[in-house]
Amino acid sequence: MAKQVKIKDIAIMAGVSAGTVDRILHNRGKVSAKSREAVEKVLAEVGYRHNIHTSAVSLKKTYRLGIAIPSFAAGEYWSSIYDGIDSALDEYHDVGMDCETFLYDQFDTESCRDAFARLLDSHPDAALIGSTFTINAQILCNNLDKLEIPYVFLDTIVPDTNPVETFTTDQHTGGYLLAKLLDMSTPTGSEIAVFSFVRSGGDVSKNAEQRKEGFKAYISDRRVVCHIDAGMLPIADKQASERILIGFLQEHPDVKGVAVMNSRGHILADMLKANGLNDIKVVSFDLTADNVRHLKEGGISALICQNPKTQGFNAVQSIINKLLYNKNVDRPHKMVPIDIIFKENLP
Amino acid sequence: MAKQVKIKDIAIMAGVSAGTVDRILHNRGKVSAKSREAVEKVLAEVGYRHNIHTSAVSLKKTYRLGIAIPSFAAGEYWSSIYDGIDSALDEYHDVGMDCETFLYDQFDTESCRDAFARLLDSHPDAALIGSTFTINAQILCNNLDKLEIPYVFLDTIVPDTNPVETFTTDQHTGGYLLAKLLDMSTPTGSEIAVFSFVRSGGDVSKNAEQRKEGFKAYISDRRVVCHIDAGMLPIADKQASERILIGFLQEHPDVKGVAVMNSRGHILADMLKANGLNDIKVVSFDLTADNVRHLKEGGISALICQNPKTQGFNAVQSIINKLLYNKNVDRPHKMVPIDIIFKENLP
């Protein structure tokens, strides 16, 4: 193992001082073209490696992090993201991050706008944003940009913004895999169906749309009989939902697998179980507590998990890299890989 | 976020000096019962948290790590483990680990014994052992124990040893999932078959045995027609292997899925492809380069990946925790979770 070159070594080699090297390494302050050139030449030759420990020791500053995401109950999707954020804050505990969380109702644009405004008012050093309302996010980011407050997006891409990094998953492929697993889980020759949960507000999630496209892409390649839009289930009215689902299945006895494009597969599983329809397979998204329970009991055959925890973790990591080391990322958009979970390989 | 208590703070609170607190925290040197009691009382109250960075800065020592694992070619199973070791060494670069690797032929006990002897002679500060020969490992560990050199096991459990930690995967469940995926990948009602690769030496891998048990457990629960031990394929003789495989499939036209209990599914896929048998599905273990190629091309339907890279990474992490912080683990045996990989969710 070659001996580690230190900032001081490089300074001597380049004929400048340690301060100058530091300025160049982290793009802070002004440096003359001459010094920059000399240092970069040495850097290219010897290949400096940042020592994260000594660096963190000097950096004793405490940063304030603002987090604005939809509110959640334990075990839900955003809860997993929050878990990831939490474990990152724990792992990078000695960095010193004070964070303030602004939750909002993901189906209420007012509530979202309000949370974003409060985040902005708190003047954090950086922000994590999980947005379901594009326009609100754009306004917020516009302001953050002006204040030069770095931010990352979680789970959503927002056009016309300048995040340090965006962490999402490939929803199209998620939908494709959902179809594939549903097809594989059901007997050859049987039919499958896709339902949607609708809220009184009636907005459609963009993620769900993309997943549905992926689902269709799988179906269109093969001879699987699939009822897309088999029924709209009003999420607030369990009775009506159940009537629609069970009614459909009675009319279509060859349907042996059902799915929804979000994490609410556990509701389908509940209703199927209540009606004794144990031969109908369900595949769903996300390792939420309810879904895991059904997976263990057999009411759900498989889950597609787009790693919300990893997203949350990586988002914090990204912010730390930006704040402490002013490190810029190669590709500002990162896809988190998809996990396929059966009962047997539950983590 | 509460302000971090420092060693010095604790020292003041307990009425001793920082040095004494350090001695107690890391079980080094002698401390009077009185001091110990006072410090532990304070510790219990305020909950000290070790600052990994400052600690690493002071600890400028370089450790020597001995690694004894089977030799491998690029893209093979042990190569992935080594990748994991490598990335951990890279990530914890500033800790300063010099490592020496002792490779041996996993089918030659002499070679293994020799590698283990050389590892011991090198007197490392710690060791990573991936063993395929139990008795050799036991002798080595007995000696390491005497010298108080900590070690961890990779991929194998060795009875009557005292590793800091052991990282393996659940082979039984791996085999179970192999059967499940093969069953799901093939049309309902078709048959499946399991082949084995044999070497002239003729020894059977313990991992493969456990996987086969898992495989049988899946089969025995359902009405899948399965030919276990459909054929022994001599690994050194490609022609003969091909004759056996193809011959079997001709005699059993309902067999639509085949598998082996190790990472050599790519060889089956090669032979099937060469014979135009594109409707026969293959499921295999491990994300090796050859397997990934077939997965992408469709010659392999799915891979079960028992995360060798994670094993390697975690093993190094464990050693670092032991050497630097004398941290003892809760459960000395860790199962690395199983990943299911289709073409679509390749990392």
Next chain:
DNA sequence: CTGTTAGCGCATTCAC
């Protein structure tokens, strides 16, 4: 724009 320097928290001497 650049060099110098204090000090981050901890582990490790070395006197006592």
Next chain:
DNA sequence: GTGAATGCGCTAACAG
């Protein structure tokens, strides 16, 4: 057994 002193490599602040 114990406490005080030293230095790890880096960053930030300040003096030039």
